[in-house]
Every structure is written in C-alpha cells, then in structure tokens.
Amino acid sequence: MSVQLDARPPVVPAATARPTRAHRLSRFDTRYSPYLYIAPFFLLFAVFGVYPLVYTFWVSLHDWDLLGSDHPFVGAENYTRLMADADFWHAVVNTLGIFVISTVPQLLAALWLANLLNRSLRARTGWRMAVLIPNVTSTAAVAIVFGVLFGREFGMVNWLLDLVGIDAVNWKSDRFASWVAISAMVDWRWTGYNALIFLAAMQAIPRDLYESAAIDGANRARQFWSITVPLLKPTIIFAVIISTIGGLQLFTEPRLFHSGTNPIRGGPLRESQTVTMYMFENAFAPHYNFGYGSAVAWLLFALIAVVAAVNVLIIRRLGGQTPGGRAAKGDLR
C-alpha cells in the first residue's frame, strides 16, 4: 500500500484517478468486507450477549433493590453471602441431580434411536421427522401437561402405579421423585432432537468400515460400540456440551411443573428448585434483590463453564482409552 502511494505521481490526472480508486476500494473490499459480513452477528452479540453479561456483573456488585433508586456499591458482598447460602447450594445440587438423571439416559436413548433410524426402514423420513415432534411442541404446554400427569391425587401416573399396586408417589414434594418427573419432561422433549444429530453424524461414517467388520465376524452390537460410537466422538462431545448448557439453565419445566403459591420455590422444601429459579426468586418476587440475583447468575455461568469442561475431559478420556469398544461400553453405561 505505502509503496504504491510513494510511486504515485505528484499530480494525478483525472483519467488515472478512477482505476486507482477502484483498485483501493477493491483492496479494502477483500481485506475488510469479511469482517463487515460477520459484523451483524457480533453487533447483536454485543448488544444481547456482552452488554447484559457485563451489566449483570456490575449489578451484582451492588445492593440493588429492583424498585429502589439508590444502589450502594457493596463489592463482593453478594458473592460472599451467596457462597454461604445453603439454599443456593441446595439449588445447585437439584440442578446437577436433574441434569444427570435427565442427560445420561437421554443421550443413550438418542444414540440407540439414531442407530435404529440409520437402518433401512420403510417410510424412513417419516420416522425421522416423527422423533422431532416433541421438540416442536411448546415447552410451556409440555410442562403443564406433565405437571397434571404427575399430580398427587388426580394424576395419571399415580393412577397407573395404583393399577399395578404401587402406592401413590408425591411427585411434587418428594425430592428424588420430582427430579425424575422433571427429567422425564426434559427427555421427552430432547431425545429426538439429539437422535437426529447423532443420525446425521452416523451417516457420515463410511459404509466399508461396517462391511469389513461384518466380514471379520463382528455382530451388530460389536459394530455399534467399536465403530459407530468412537467415530461419533466429536458429535457426542457437542451434544454433551449443548445438553450441559441447557440442563444447567433448566427453568421452564421445573417452574411450570409446580403451580399454586410460590411455584418459584420448586416445592415446599425447594425439592426441585433449580439455580435459575433461585436466581429468579431473589432478583424478582418475593425478594426483589437484583444484586443478589445477579450474583447467582454469575455463579451459574461459572458453574456451567466448569461442568462443560469436566464433561469434555471425561468424554475425551473415554474416547482416548478405547480404540476398541469394551471400555467405552462399560464406561458409557
């Protein structure tokens, strides 16, 4: 650029100005327009992603009454109080518990479903679309229906349990039972979605691998654990990370699972209150303590980052150890 500028004659005739300007524009174009093309995303991300993130952090350093006009700076006080807040840790355990008992069966079921869908079936596209149907129904509708199904006295699940002679379960005020019920809701919604992602990845696996395995005498199960699963590793990591982010931010399902007074508590003893619900309870009704709620939001952010990292490590380790399949089979279960 500078060389060219130096080489330019001191007085530029009008005739040559044009190509030079066009030339410079074209250089500008090739060099900077890619940034301009992706700029809209980053602008939106800055407005809806970075700004709220930074602002939330700013709020979390203050004693911020949602309705008040005076917000004194308190430094890390919200965080120190939060670290000693038993209800917060209780919500963390709930969230992790629901996450584990929803995500593990969900991904295994999705893998199994994808494997079935990958075979030559009649009306294959129909089956593939069908598994996605739960995903396109509104979460709120799903949560309300499940909330009714899992009712203590009028719920269908307890009625069915009664038919086989099992006592009614108090789905909404028993900690483990409520986790199971909410996980059922999450799995109903997301298993098909993950199955389709796995299916897409499975179709990219070369057929001849299976053929040669078959010639070597490997049965279907052996092929699945020794070829399919190891080659799906990147996709599984992706699905695990996405499920982690979604699972740890779980809100709508547990919130709408409970109805009546103060559903945001997730049961009288906070049996299924997730971290996002705890955040909401503090930032909005009944506490209206925006600063404290913001601190919860930031700790949740940190928690997700940690859990996602741990997940990736575990999945990497699983894949690394097992060029064959036996260890993966054992560990994944």
Place this chain on the structure above:
Amino acid sequence: MGAFSRRRLAAVALATASALLLTTGCGGDDAADDDGTITLTVDVFGQFGYEQLYQEYMASHPGVKIVERGTGGNLDEYSPKLTQWLAAGKGAGDIVAIEEGLLVEYKANPGNFVNLLDHGAAELKGNFLDWKWNGGLTADGKHLIGLGTDVGGMAMCYRKDLFAKAGLPTDREAVAKLWPTWQDYIRVGEQFTAKKTGAAFLDAATNTFNTILLQTAGNAQGYSYYDTSDNLVVDSNPAVRQAWDTTMDIIDSGLSGKYGAWSEEWVSAFKQAKFATIACPAWMTGVIEGNAGAEASGKWDIAQVPGNGGNWGGSYLAVPKQSKHQAEAIELAKFLTSAKGQIGAFKAKGPLPSSPQALEDPAITGATNAYFSGAPVGQIFAAGAKNLKPVYMGPKNQAVRTEVENAVRTVELGQRSPDQGWTDAVSNAKKAAAK
C-alpha cells in the same frame, strides 16, 4: 469492478444498518391514535369485575378507550411482572392494581407512582374506610400511591351436598352455630371426617392458617409478622404462635385435603368436590365460582367464619409515573374506586367495597349470590366490613409470609413435625427478612 465492489459495500452497510434498526427500532410509542382517542391500559389480576364499568365510562368519555390486561391471572405471576415493568420504566399499564401485600413494598419507593394527593385526591378521603385510605399513604403521609378498591371481609364457604352426606346441618344459620370458635370448627371437621364422605373437610391448611392469623392478629395488637415499628416479631408475637398451634391441631385431626392453594390440584379438587369448607374472604366467592364451575351452582353456601371477623387481602389502584396519560388515568381510577364503581364491581364479581357509602348502599346490603344458594352476601360480608380490624404489614411481609406458609405446608405433607416446622418457619422468616 469498482462499481461492483461499491454495490457490495453498500449491501453490507445496508444489512448492518437494518440489523441495527431491528435491534433498536422495536417498541413504538403507543401515544394518541390518529383520531385523537387515547387508550388507557388497566393491569389487574384475578377478577376485578370492571367490564360493565368500562363500557359506561367509555360511553361518557368518547375520547377514551380502555383495555384490561391480566384478567383471571394469578397474583404470584402478576406481582413480579408489575415490578419488572416499574423497574424498567416501561411496560406497565396506565392504571395498575396492587394487592395490599405488595403495596407495602412499593411504598418504600413511592417515586414509581403518581402522587394522587397532587391531583385532588385528598377530598376523596371520606369515600374510603379510614384504614383503607391510610393503607395507600406512605409512612410520612405525604404521598398517596393508591386508591382502595376492595377489602377482604371473612366468611366460611361450604358445600351443602357434602354436609348433608355427613349428616351435618346445611342451613347457613345452623352451620354458623356449629362453629363459634376454631376449636368448634375442628370438632365439626372431626365429625365430618368420621363419616368418610370421600372428601376432606378443608382445602389447604395454609389458607386456613392465614385466615386465623389475620383474625387473631387483628383482634389483638393489629400486627402479625412485623410490629408497627417494622421489627420482625414472627417468633415473639403470640398471635402468630396461636394461629400456628390452631393450624397444627387442624392438621393433626386430618382435616386438610392438602391441595396446595392455587395449584392445579386445588382447582381440580374444587371441580370434583373434594373438600367441604374453605376460608372465604369476600373476593374468594368469585374464585370458587370460577373453579368449581357452573355445575356446582347452588351447591355452595356461605356461613359466618369461626372466631371473629378479620380481613384478608384487598387491593388498590395506582397510576405509574411512566404512564403517558396520567391525568386521564387518574380520572378513570377515581371513577373505578368511587362508591358507584365499587358497587358495580361487587355486583359483577363480588369484591367487597372499601367505601363506607357503598357498604351502606341497599345494592350491597340487600345483595344475594345465586351461585351460593342465594346467600345474603351483602349482609354476611358488609355487616362486618365497617368494623374490620386491619392487620399492619411490614416491609418484607410477603417474603416472610411465604416462608411461614411453606413451613405449614411441610407439616401438612408430613415432611416435618410441628416442632421442626416452627423452627424452620422462624429461621427461614428471619433469613427472608434480611434479604
């Protein structure tokens, strides 16, 4: 090439600009329409019974259109939404209904609302019961946030068919004689339960607890969880402990159906006639009718509440500062809370007026409710309303109440013993108050 790249640059610039427009351009102003009419939005929860009044008002004010939002909604969902609108400075209606429990919190920051005293509201003082008027004032008495709508005079609603099944009297006078006190009420409940009708005696212990507490506190010092100097007295106020103990007796006698108040199960239990009595502030009659549905019409009736009087709930109308049509909104709020407006609302959905004039009006005193077997609701509720003993509410009343009621619920569900429940109630209430 030059022209081409310029076009491309222009396209990129356009795309960027439109993305920016998309992000910033939403939220058009809802100012006056082209023809000069203005739209006033009224935010409510539950049933305020204003439909007919709006029609009347719009007929006499041609330039005004009224839209109501949130009808039939749950207070627990409405309150946080309203708070968010106020905090964001945008989104609230021109008039907002505020339940008395939430009003206490809003009073700490009166700047969010128009001071109605600046708009000639002072002369309306005589239109409201004294304590109701004072409830809308800030502590220093200089800022009037809201004008009172209704009060929650107390009664006991019961299902006649279930009472008959259990061999109990069904006539409302006779039923009232069964339970002069809460201990009598428990005894009746035990008789009822012994007959195994397949229904519980009452809906949820939390509702009954709140009723007993407000009644006991109203008859004693006039405060419940907070004393009038805003000290948390949940563990030292005998009224709280007394209400707790009575509620524990109710639970212990197995009278509660344990349907969590306001939950889906609670609504189903109404439909399937799964409980026989429910503590019934005036506004609850509309809720019962809505939940139990038309098929239960004539099966319910209303009797005197055990114990003596008490007030639960009641609301105010306020005009947020963010309203663009404050003057018009204030006019409408004055109309809706006038004696005439309160009578209209009572006739439509049953909220008991807070205006002494309305309470003396034959339209109220002579009112009956066909759904409740023609019960003379005017007499039952209005008679006691003028002598209602209100209960003072402290700054974190809502949060503290939530904790104590949850403790009641854990005992009711058998998750905690009464003693553990009380320990939880006190320690959680203290924690909530400190938040």
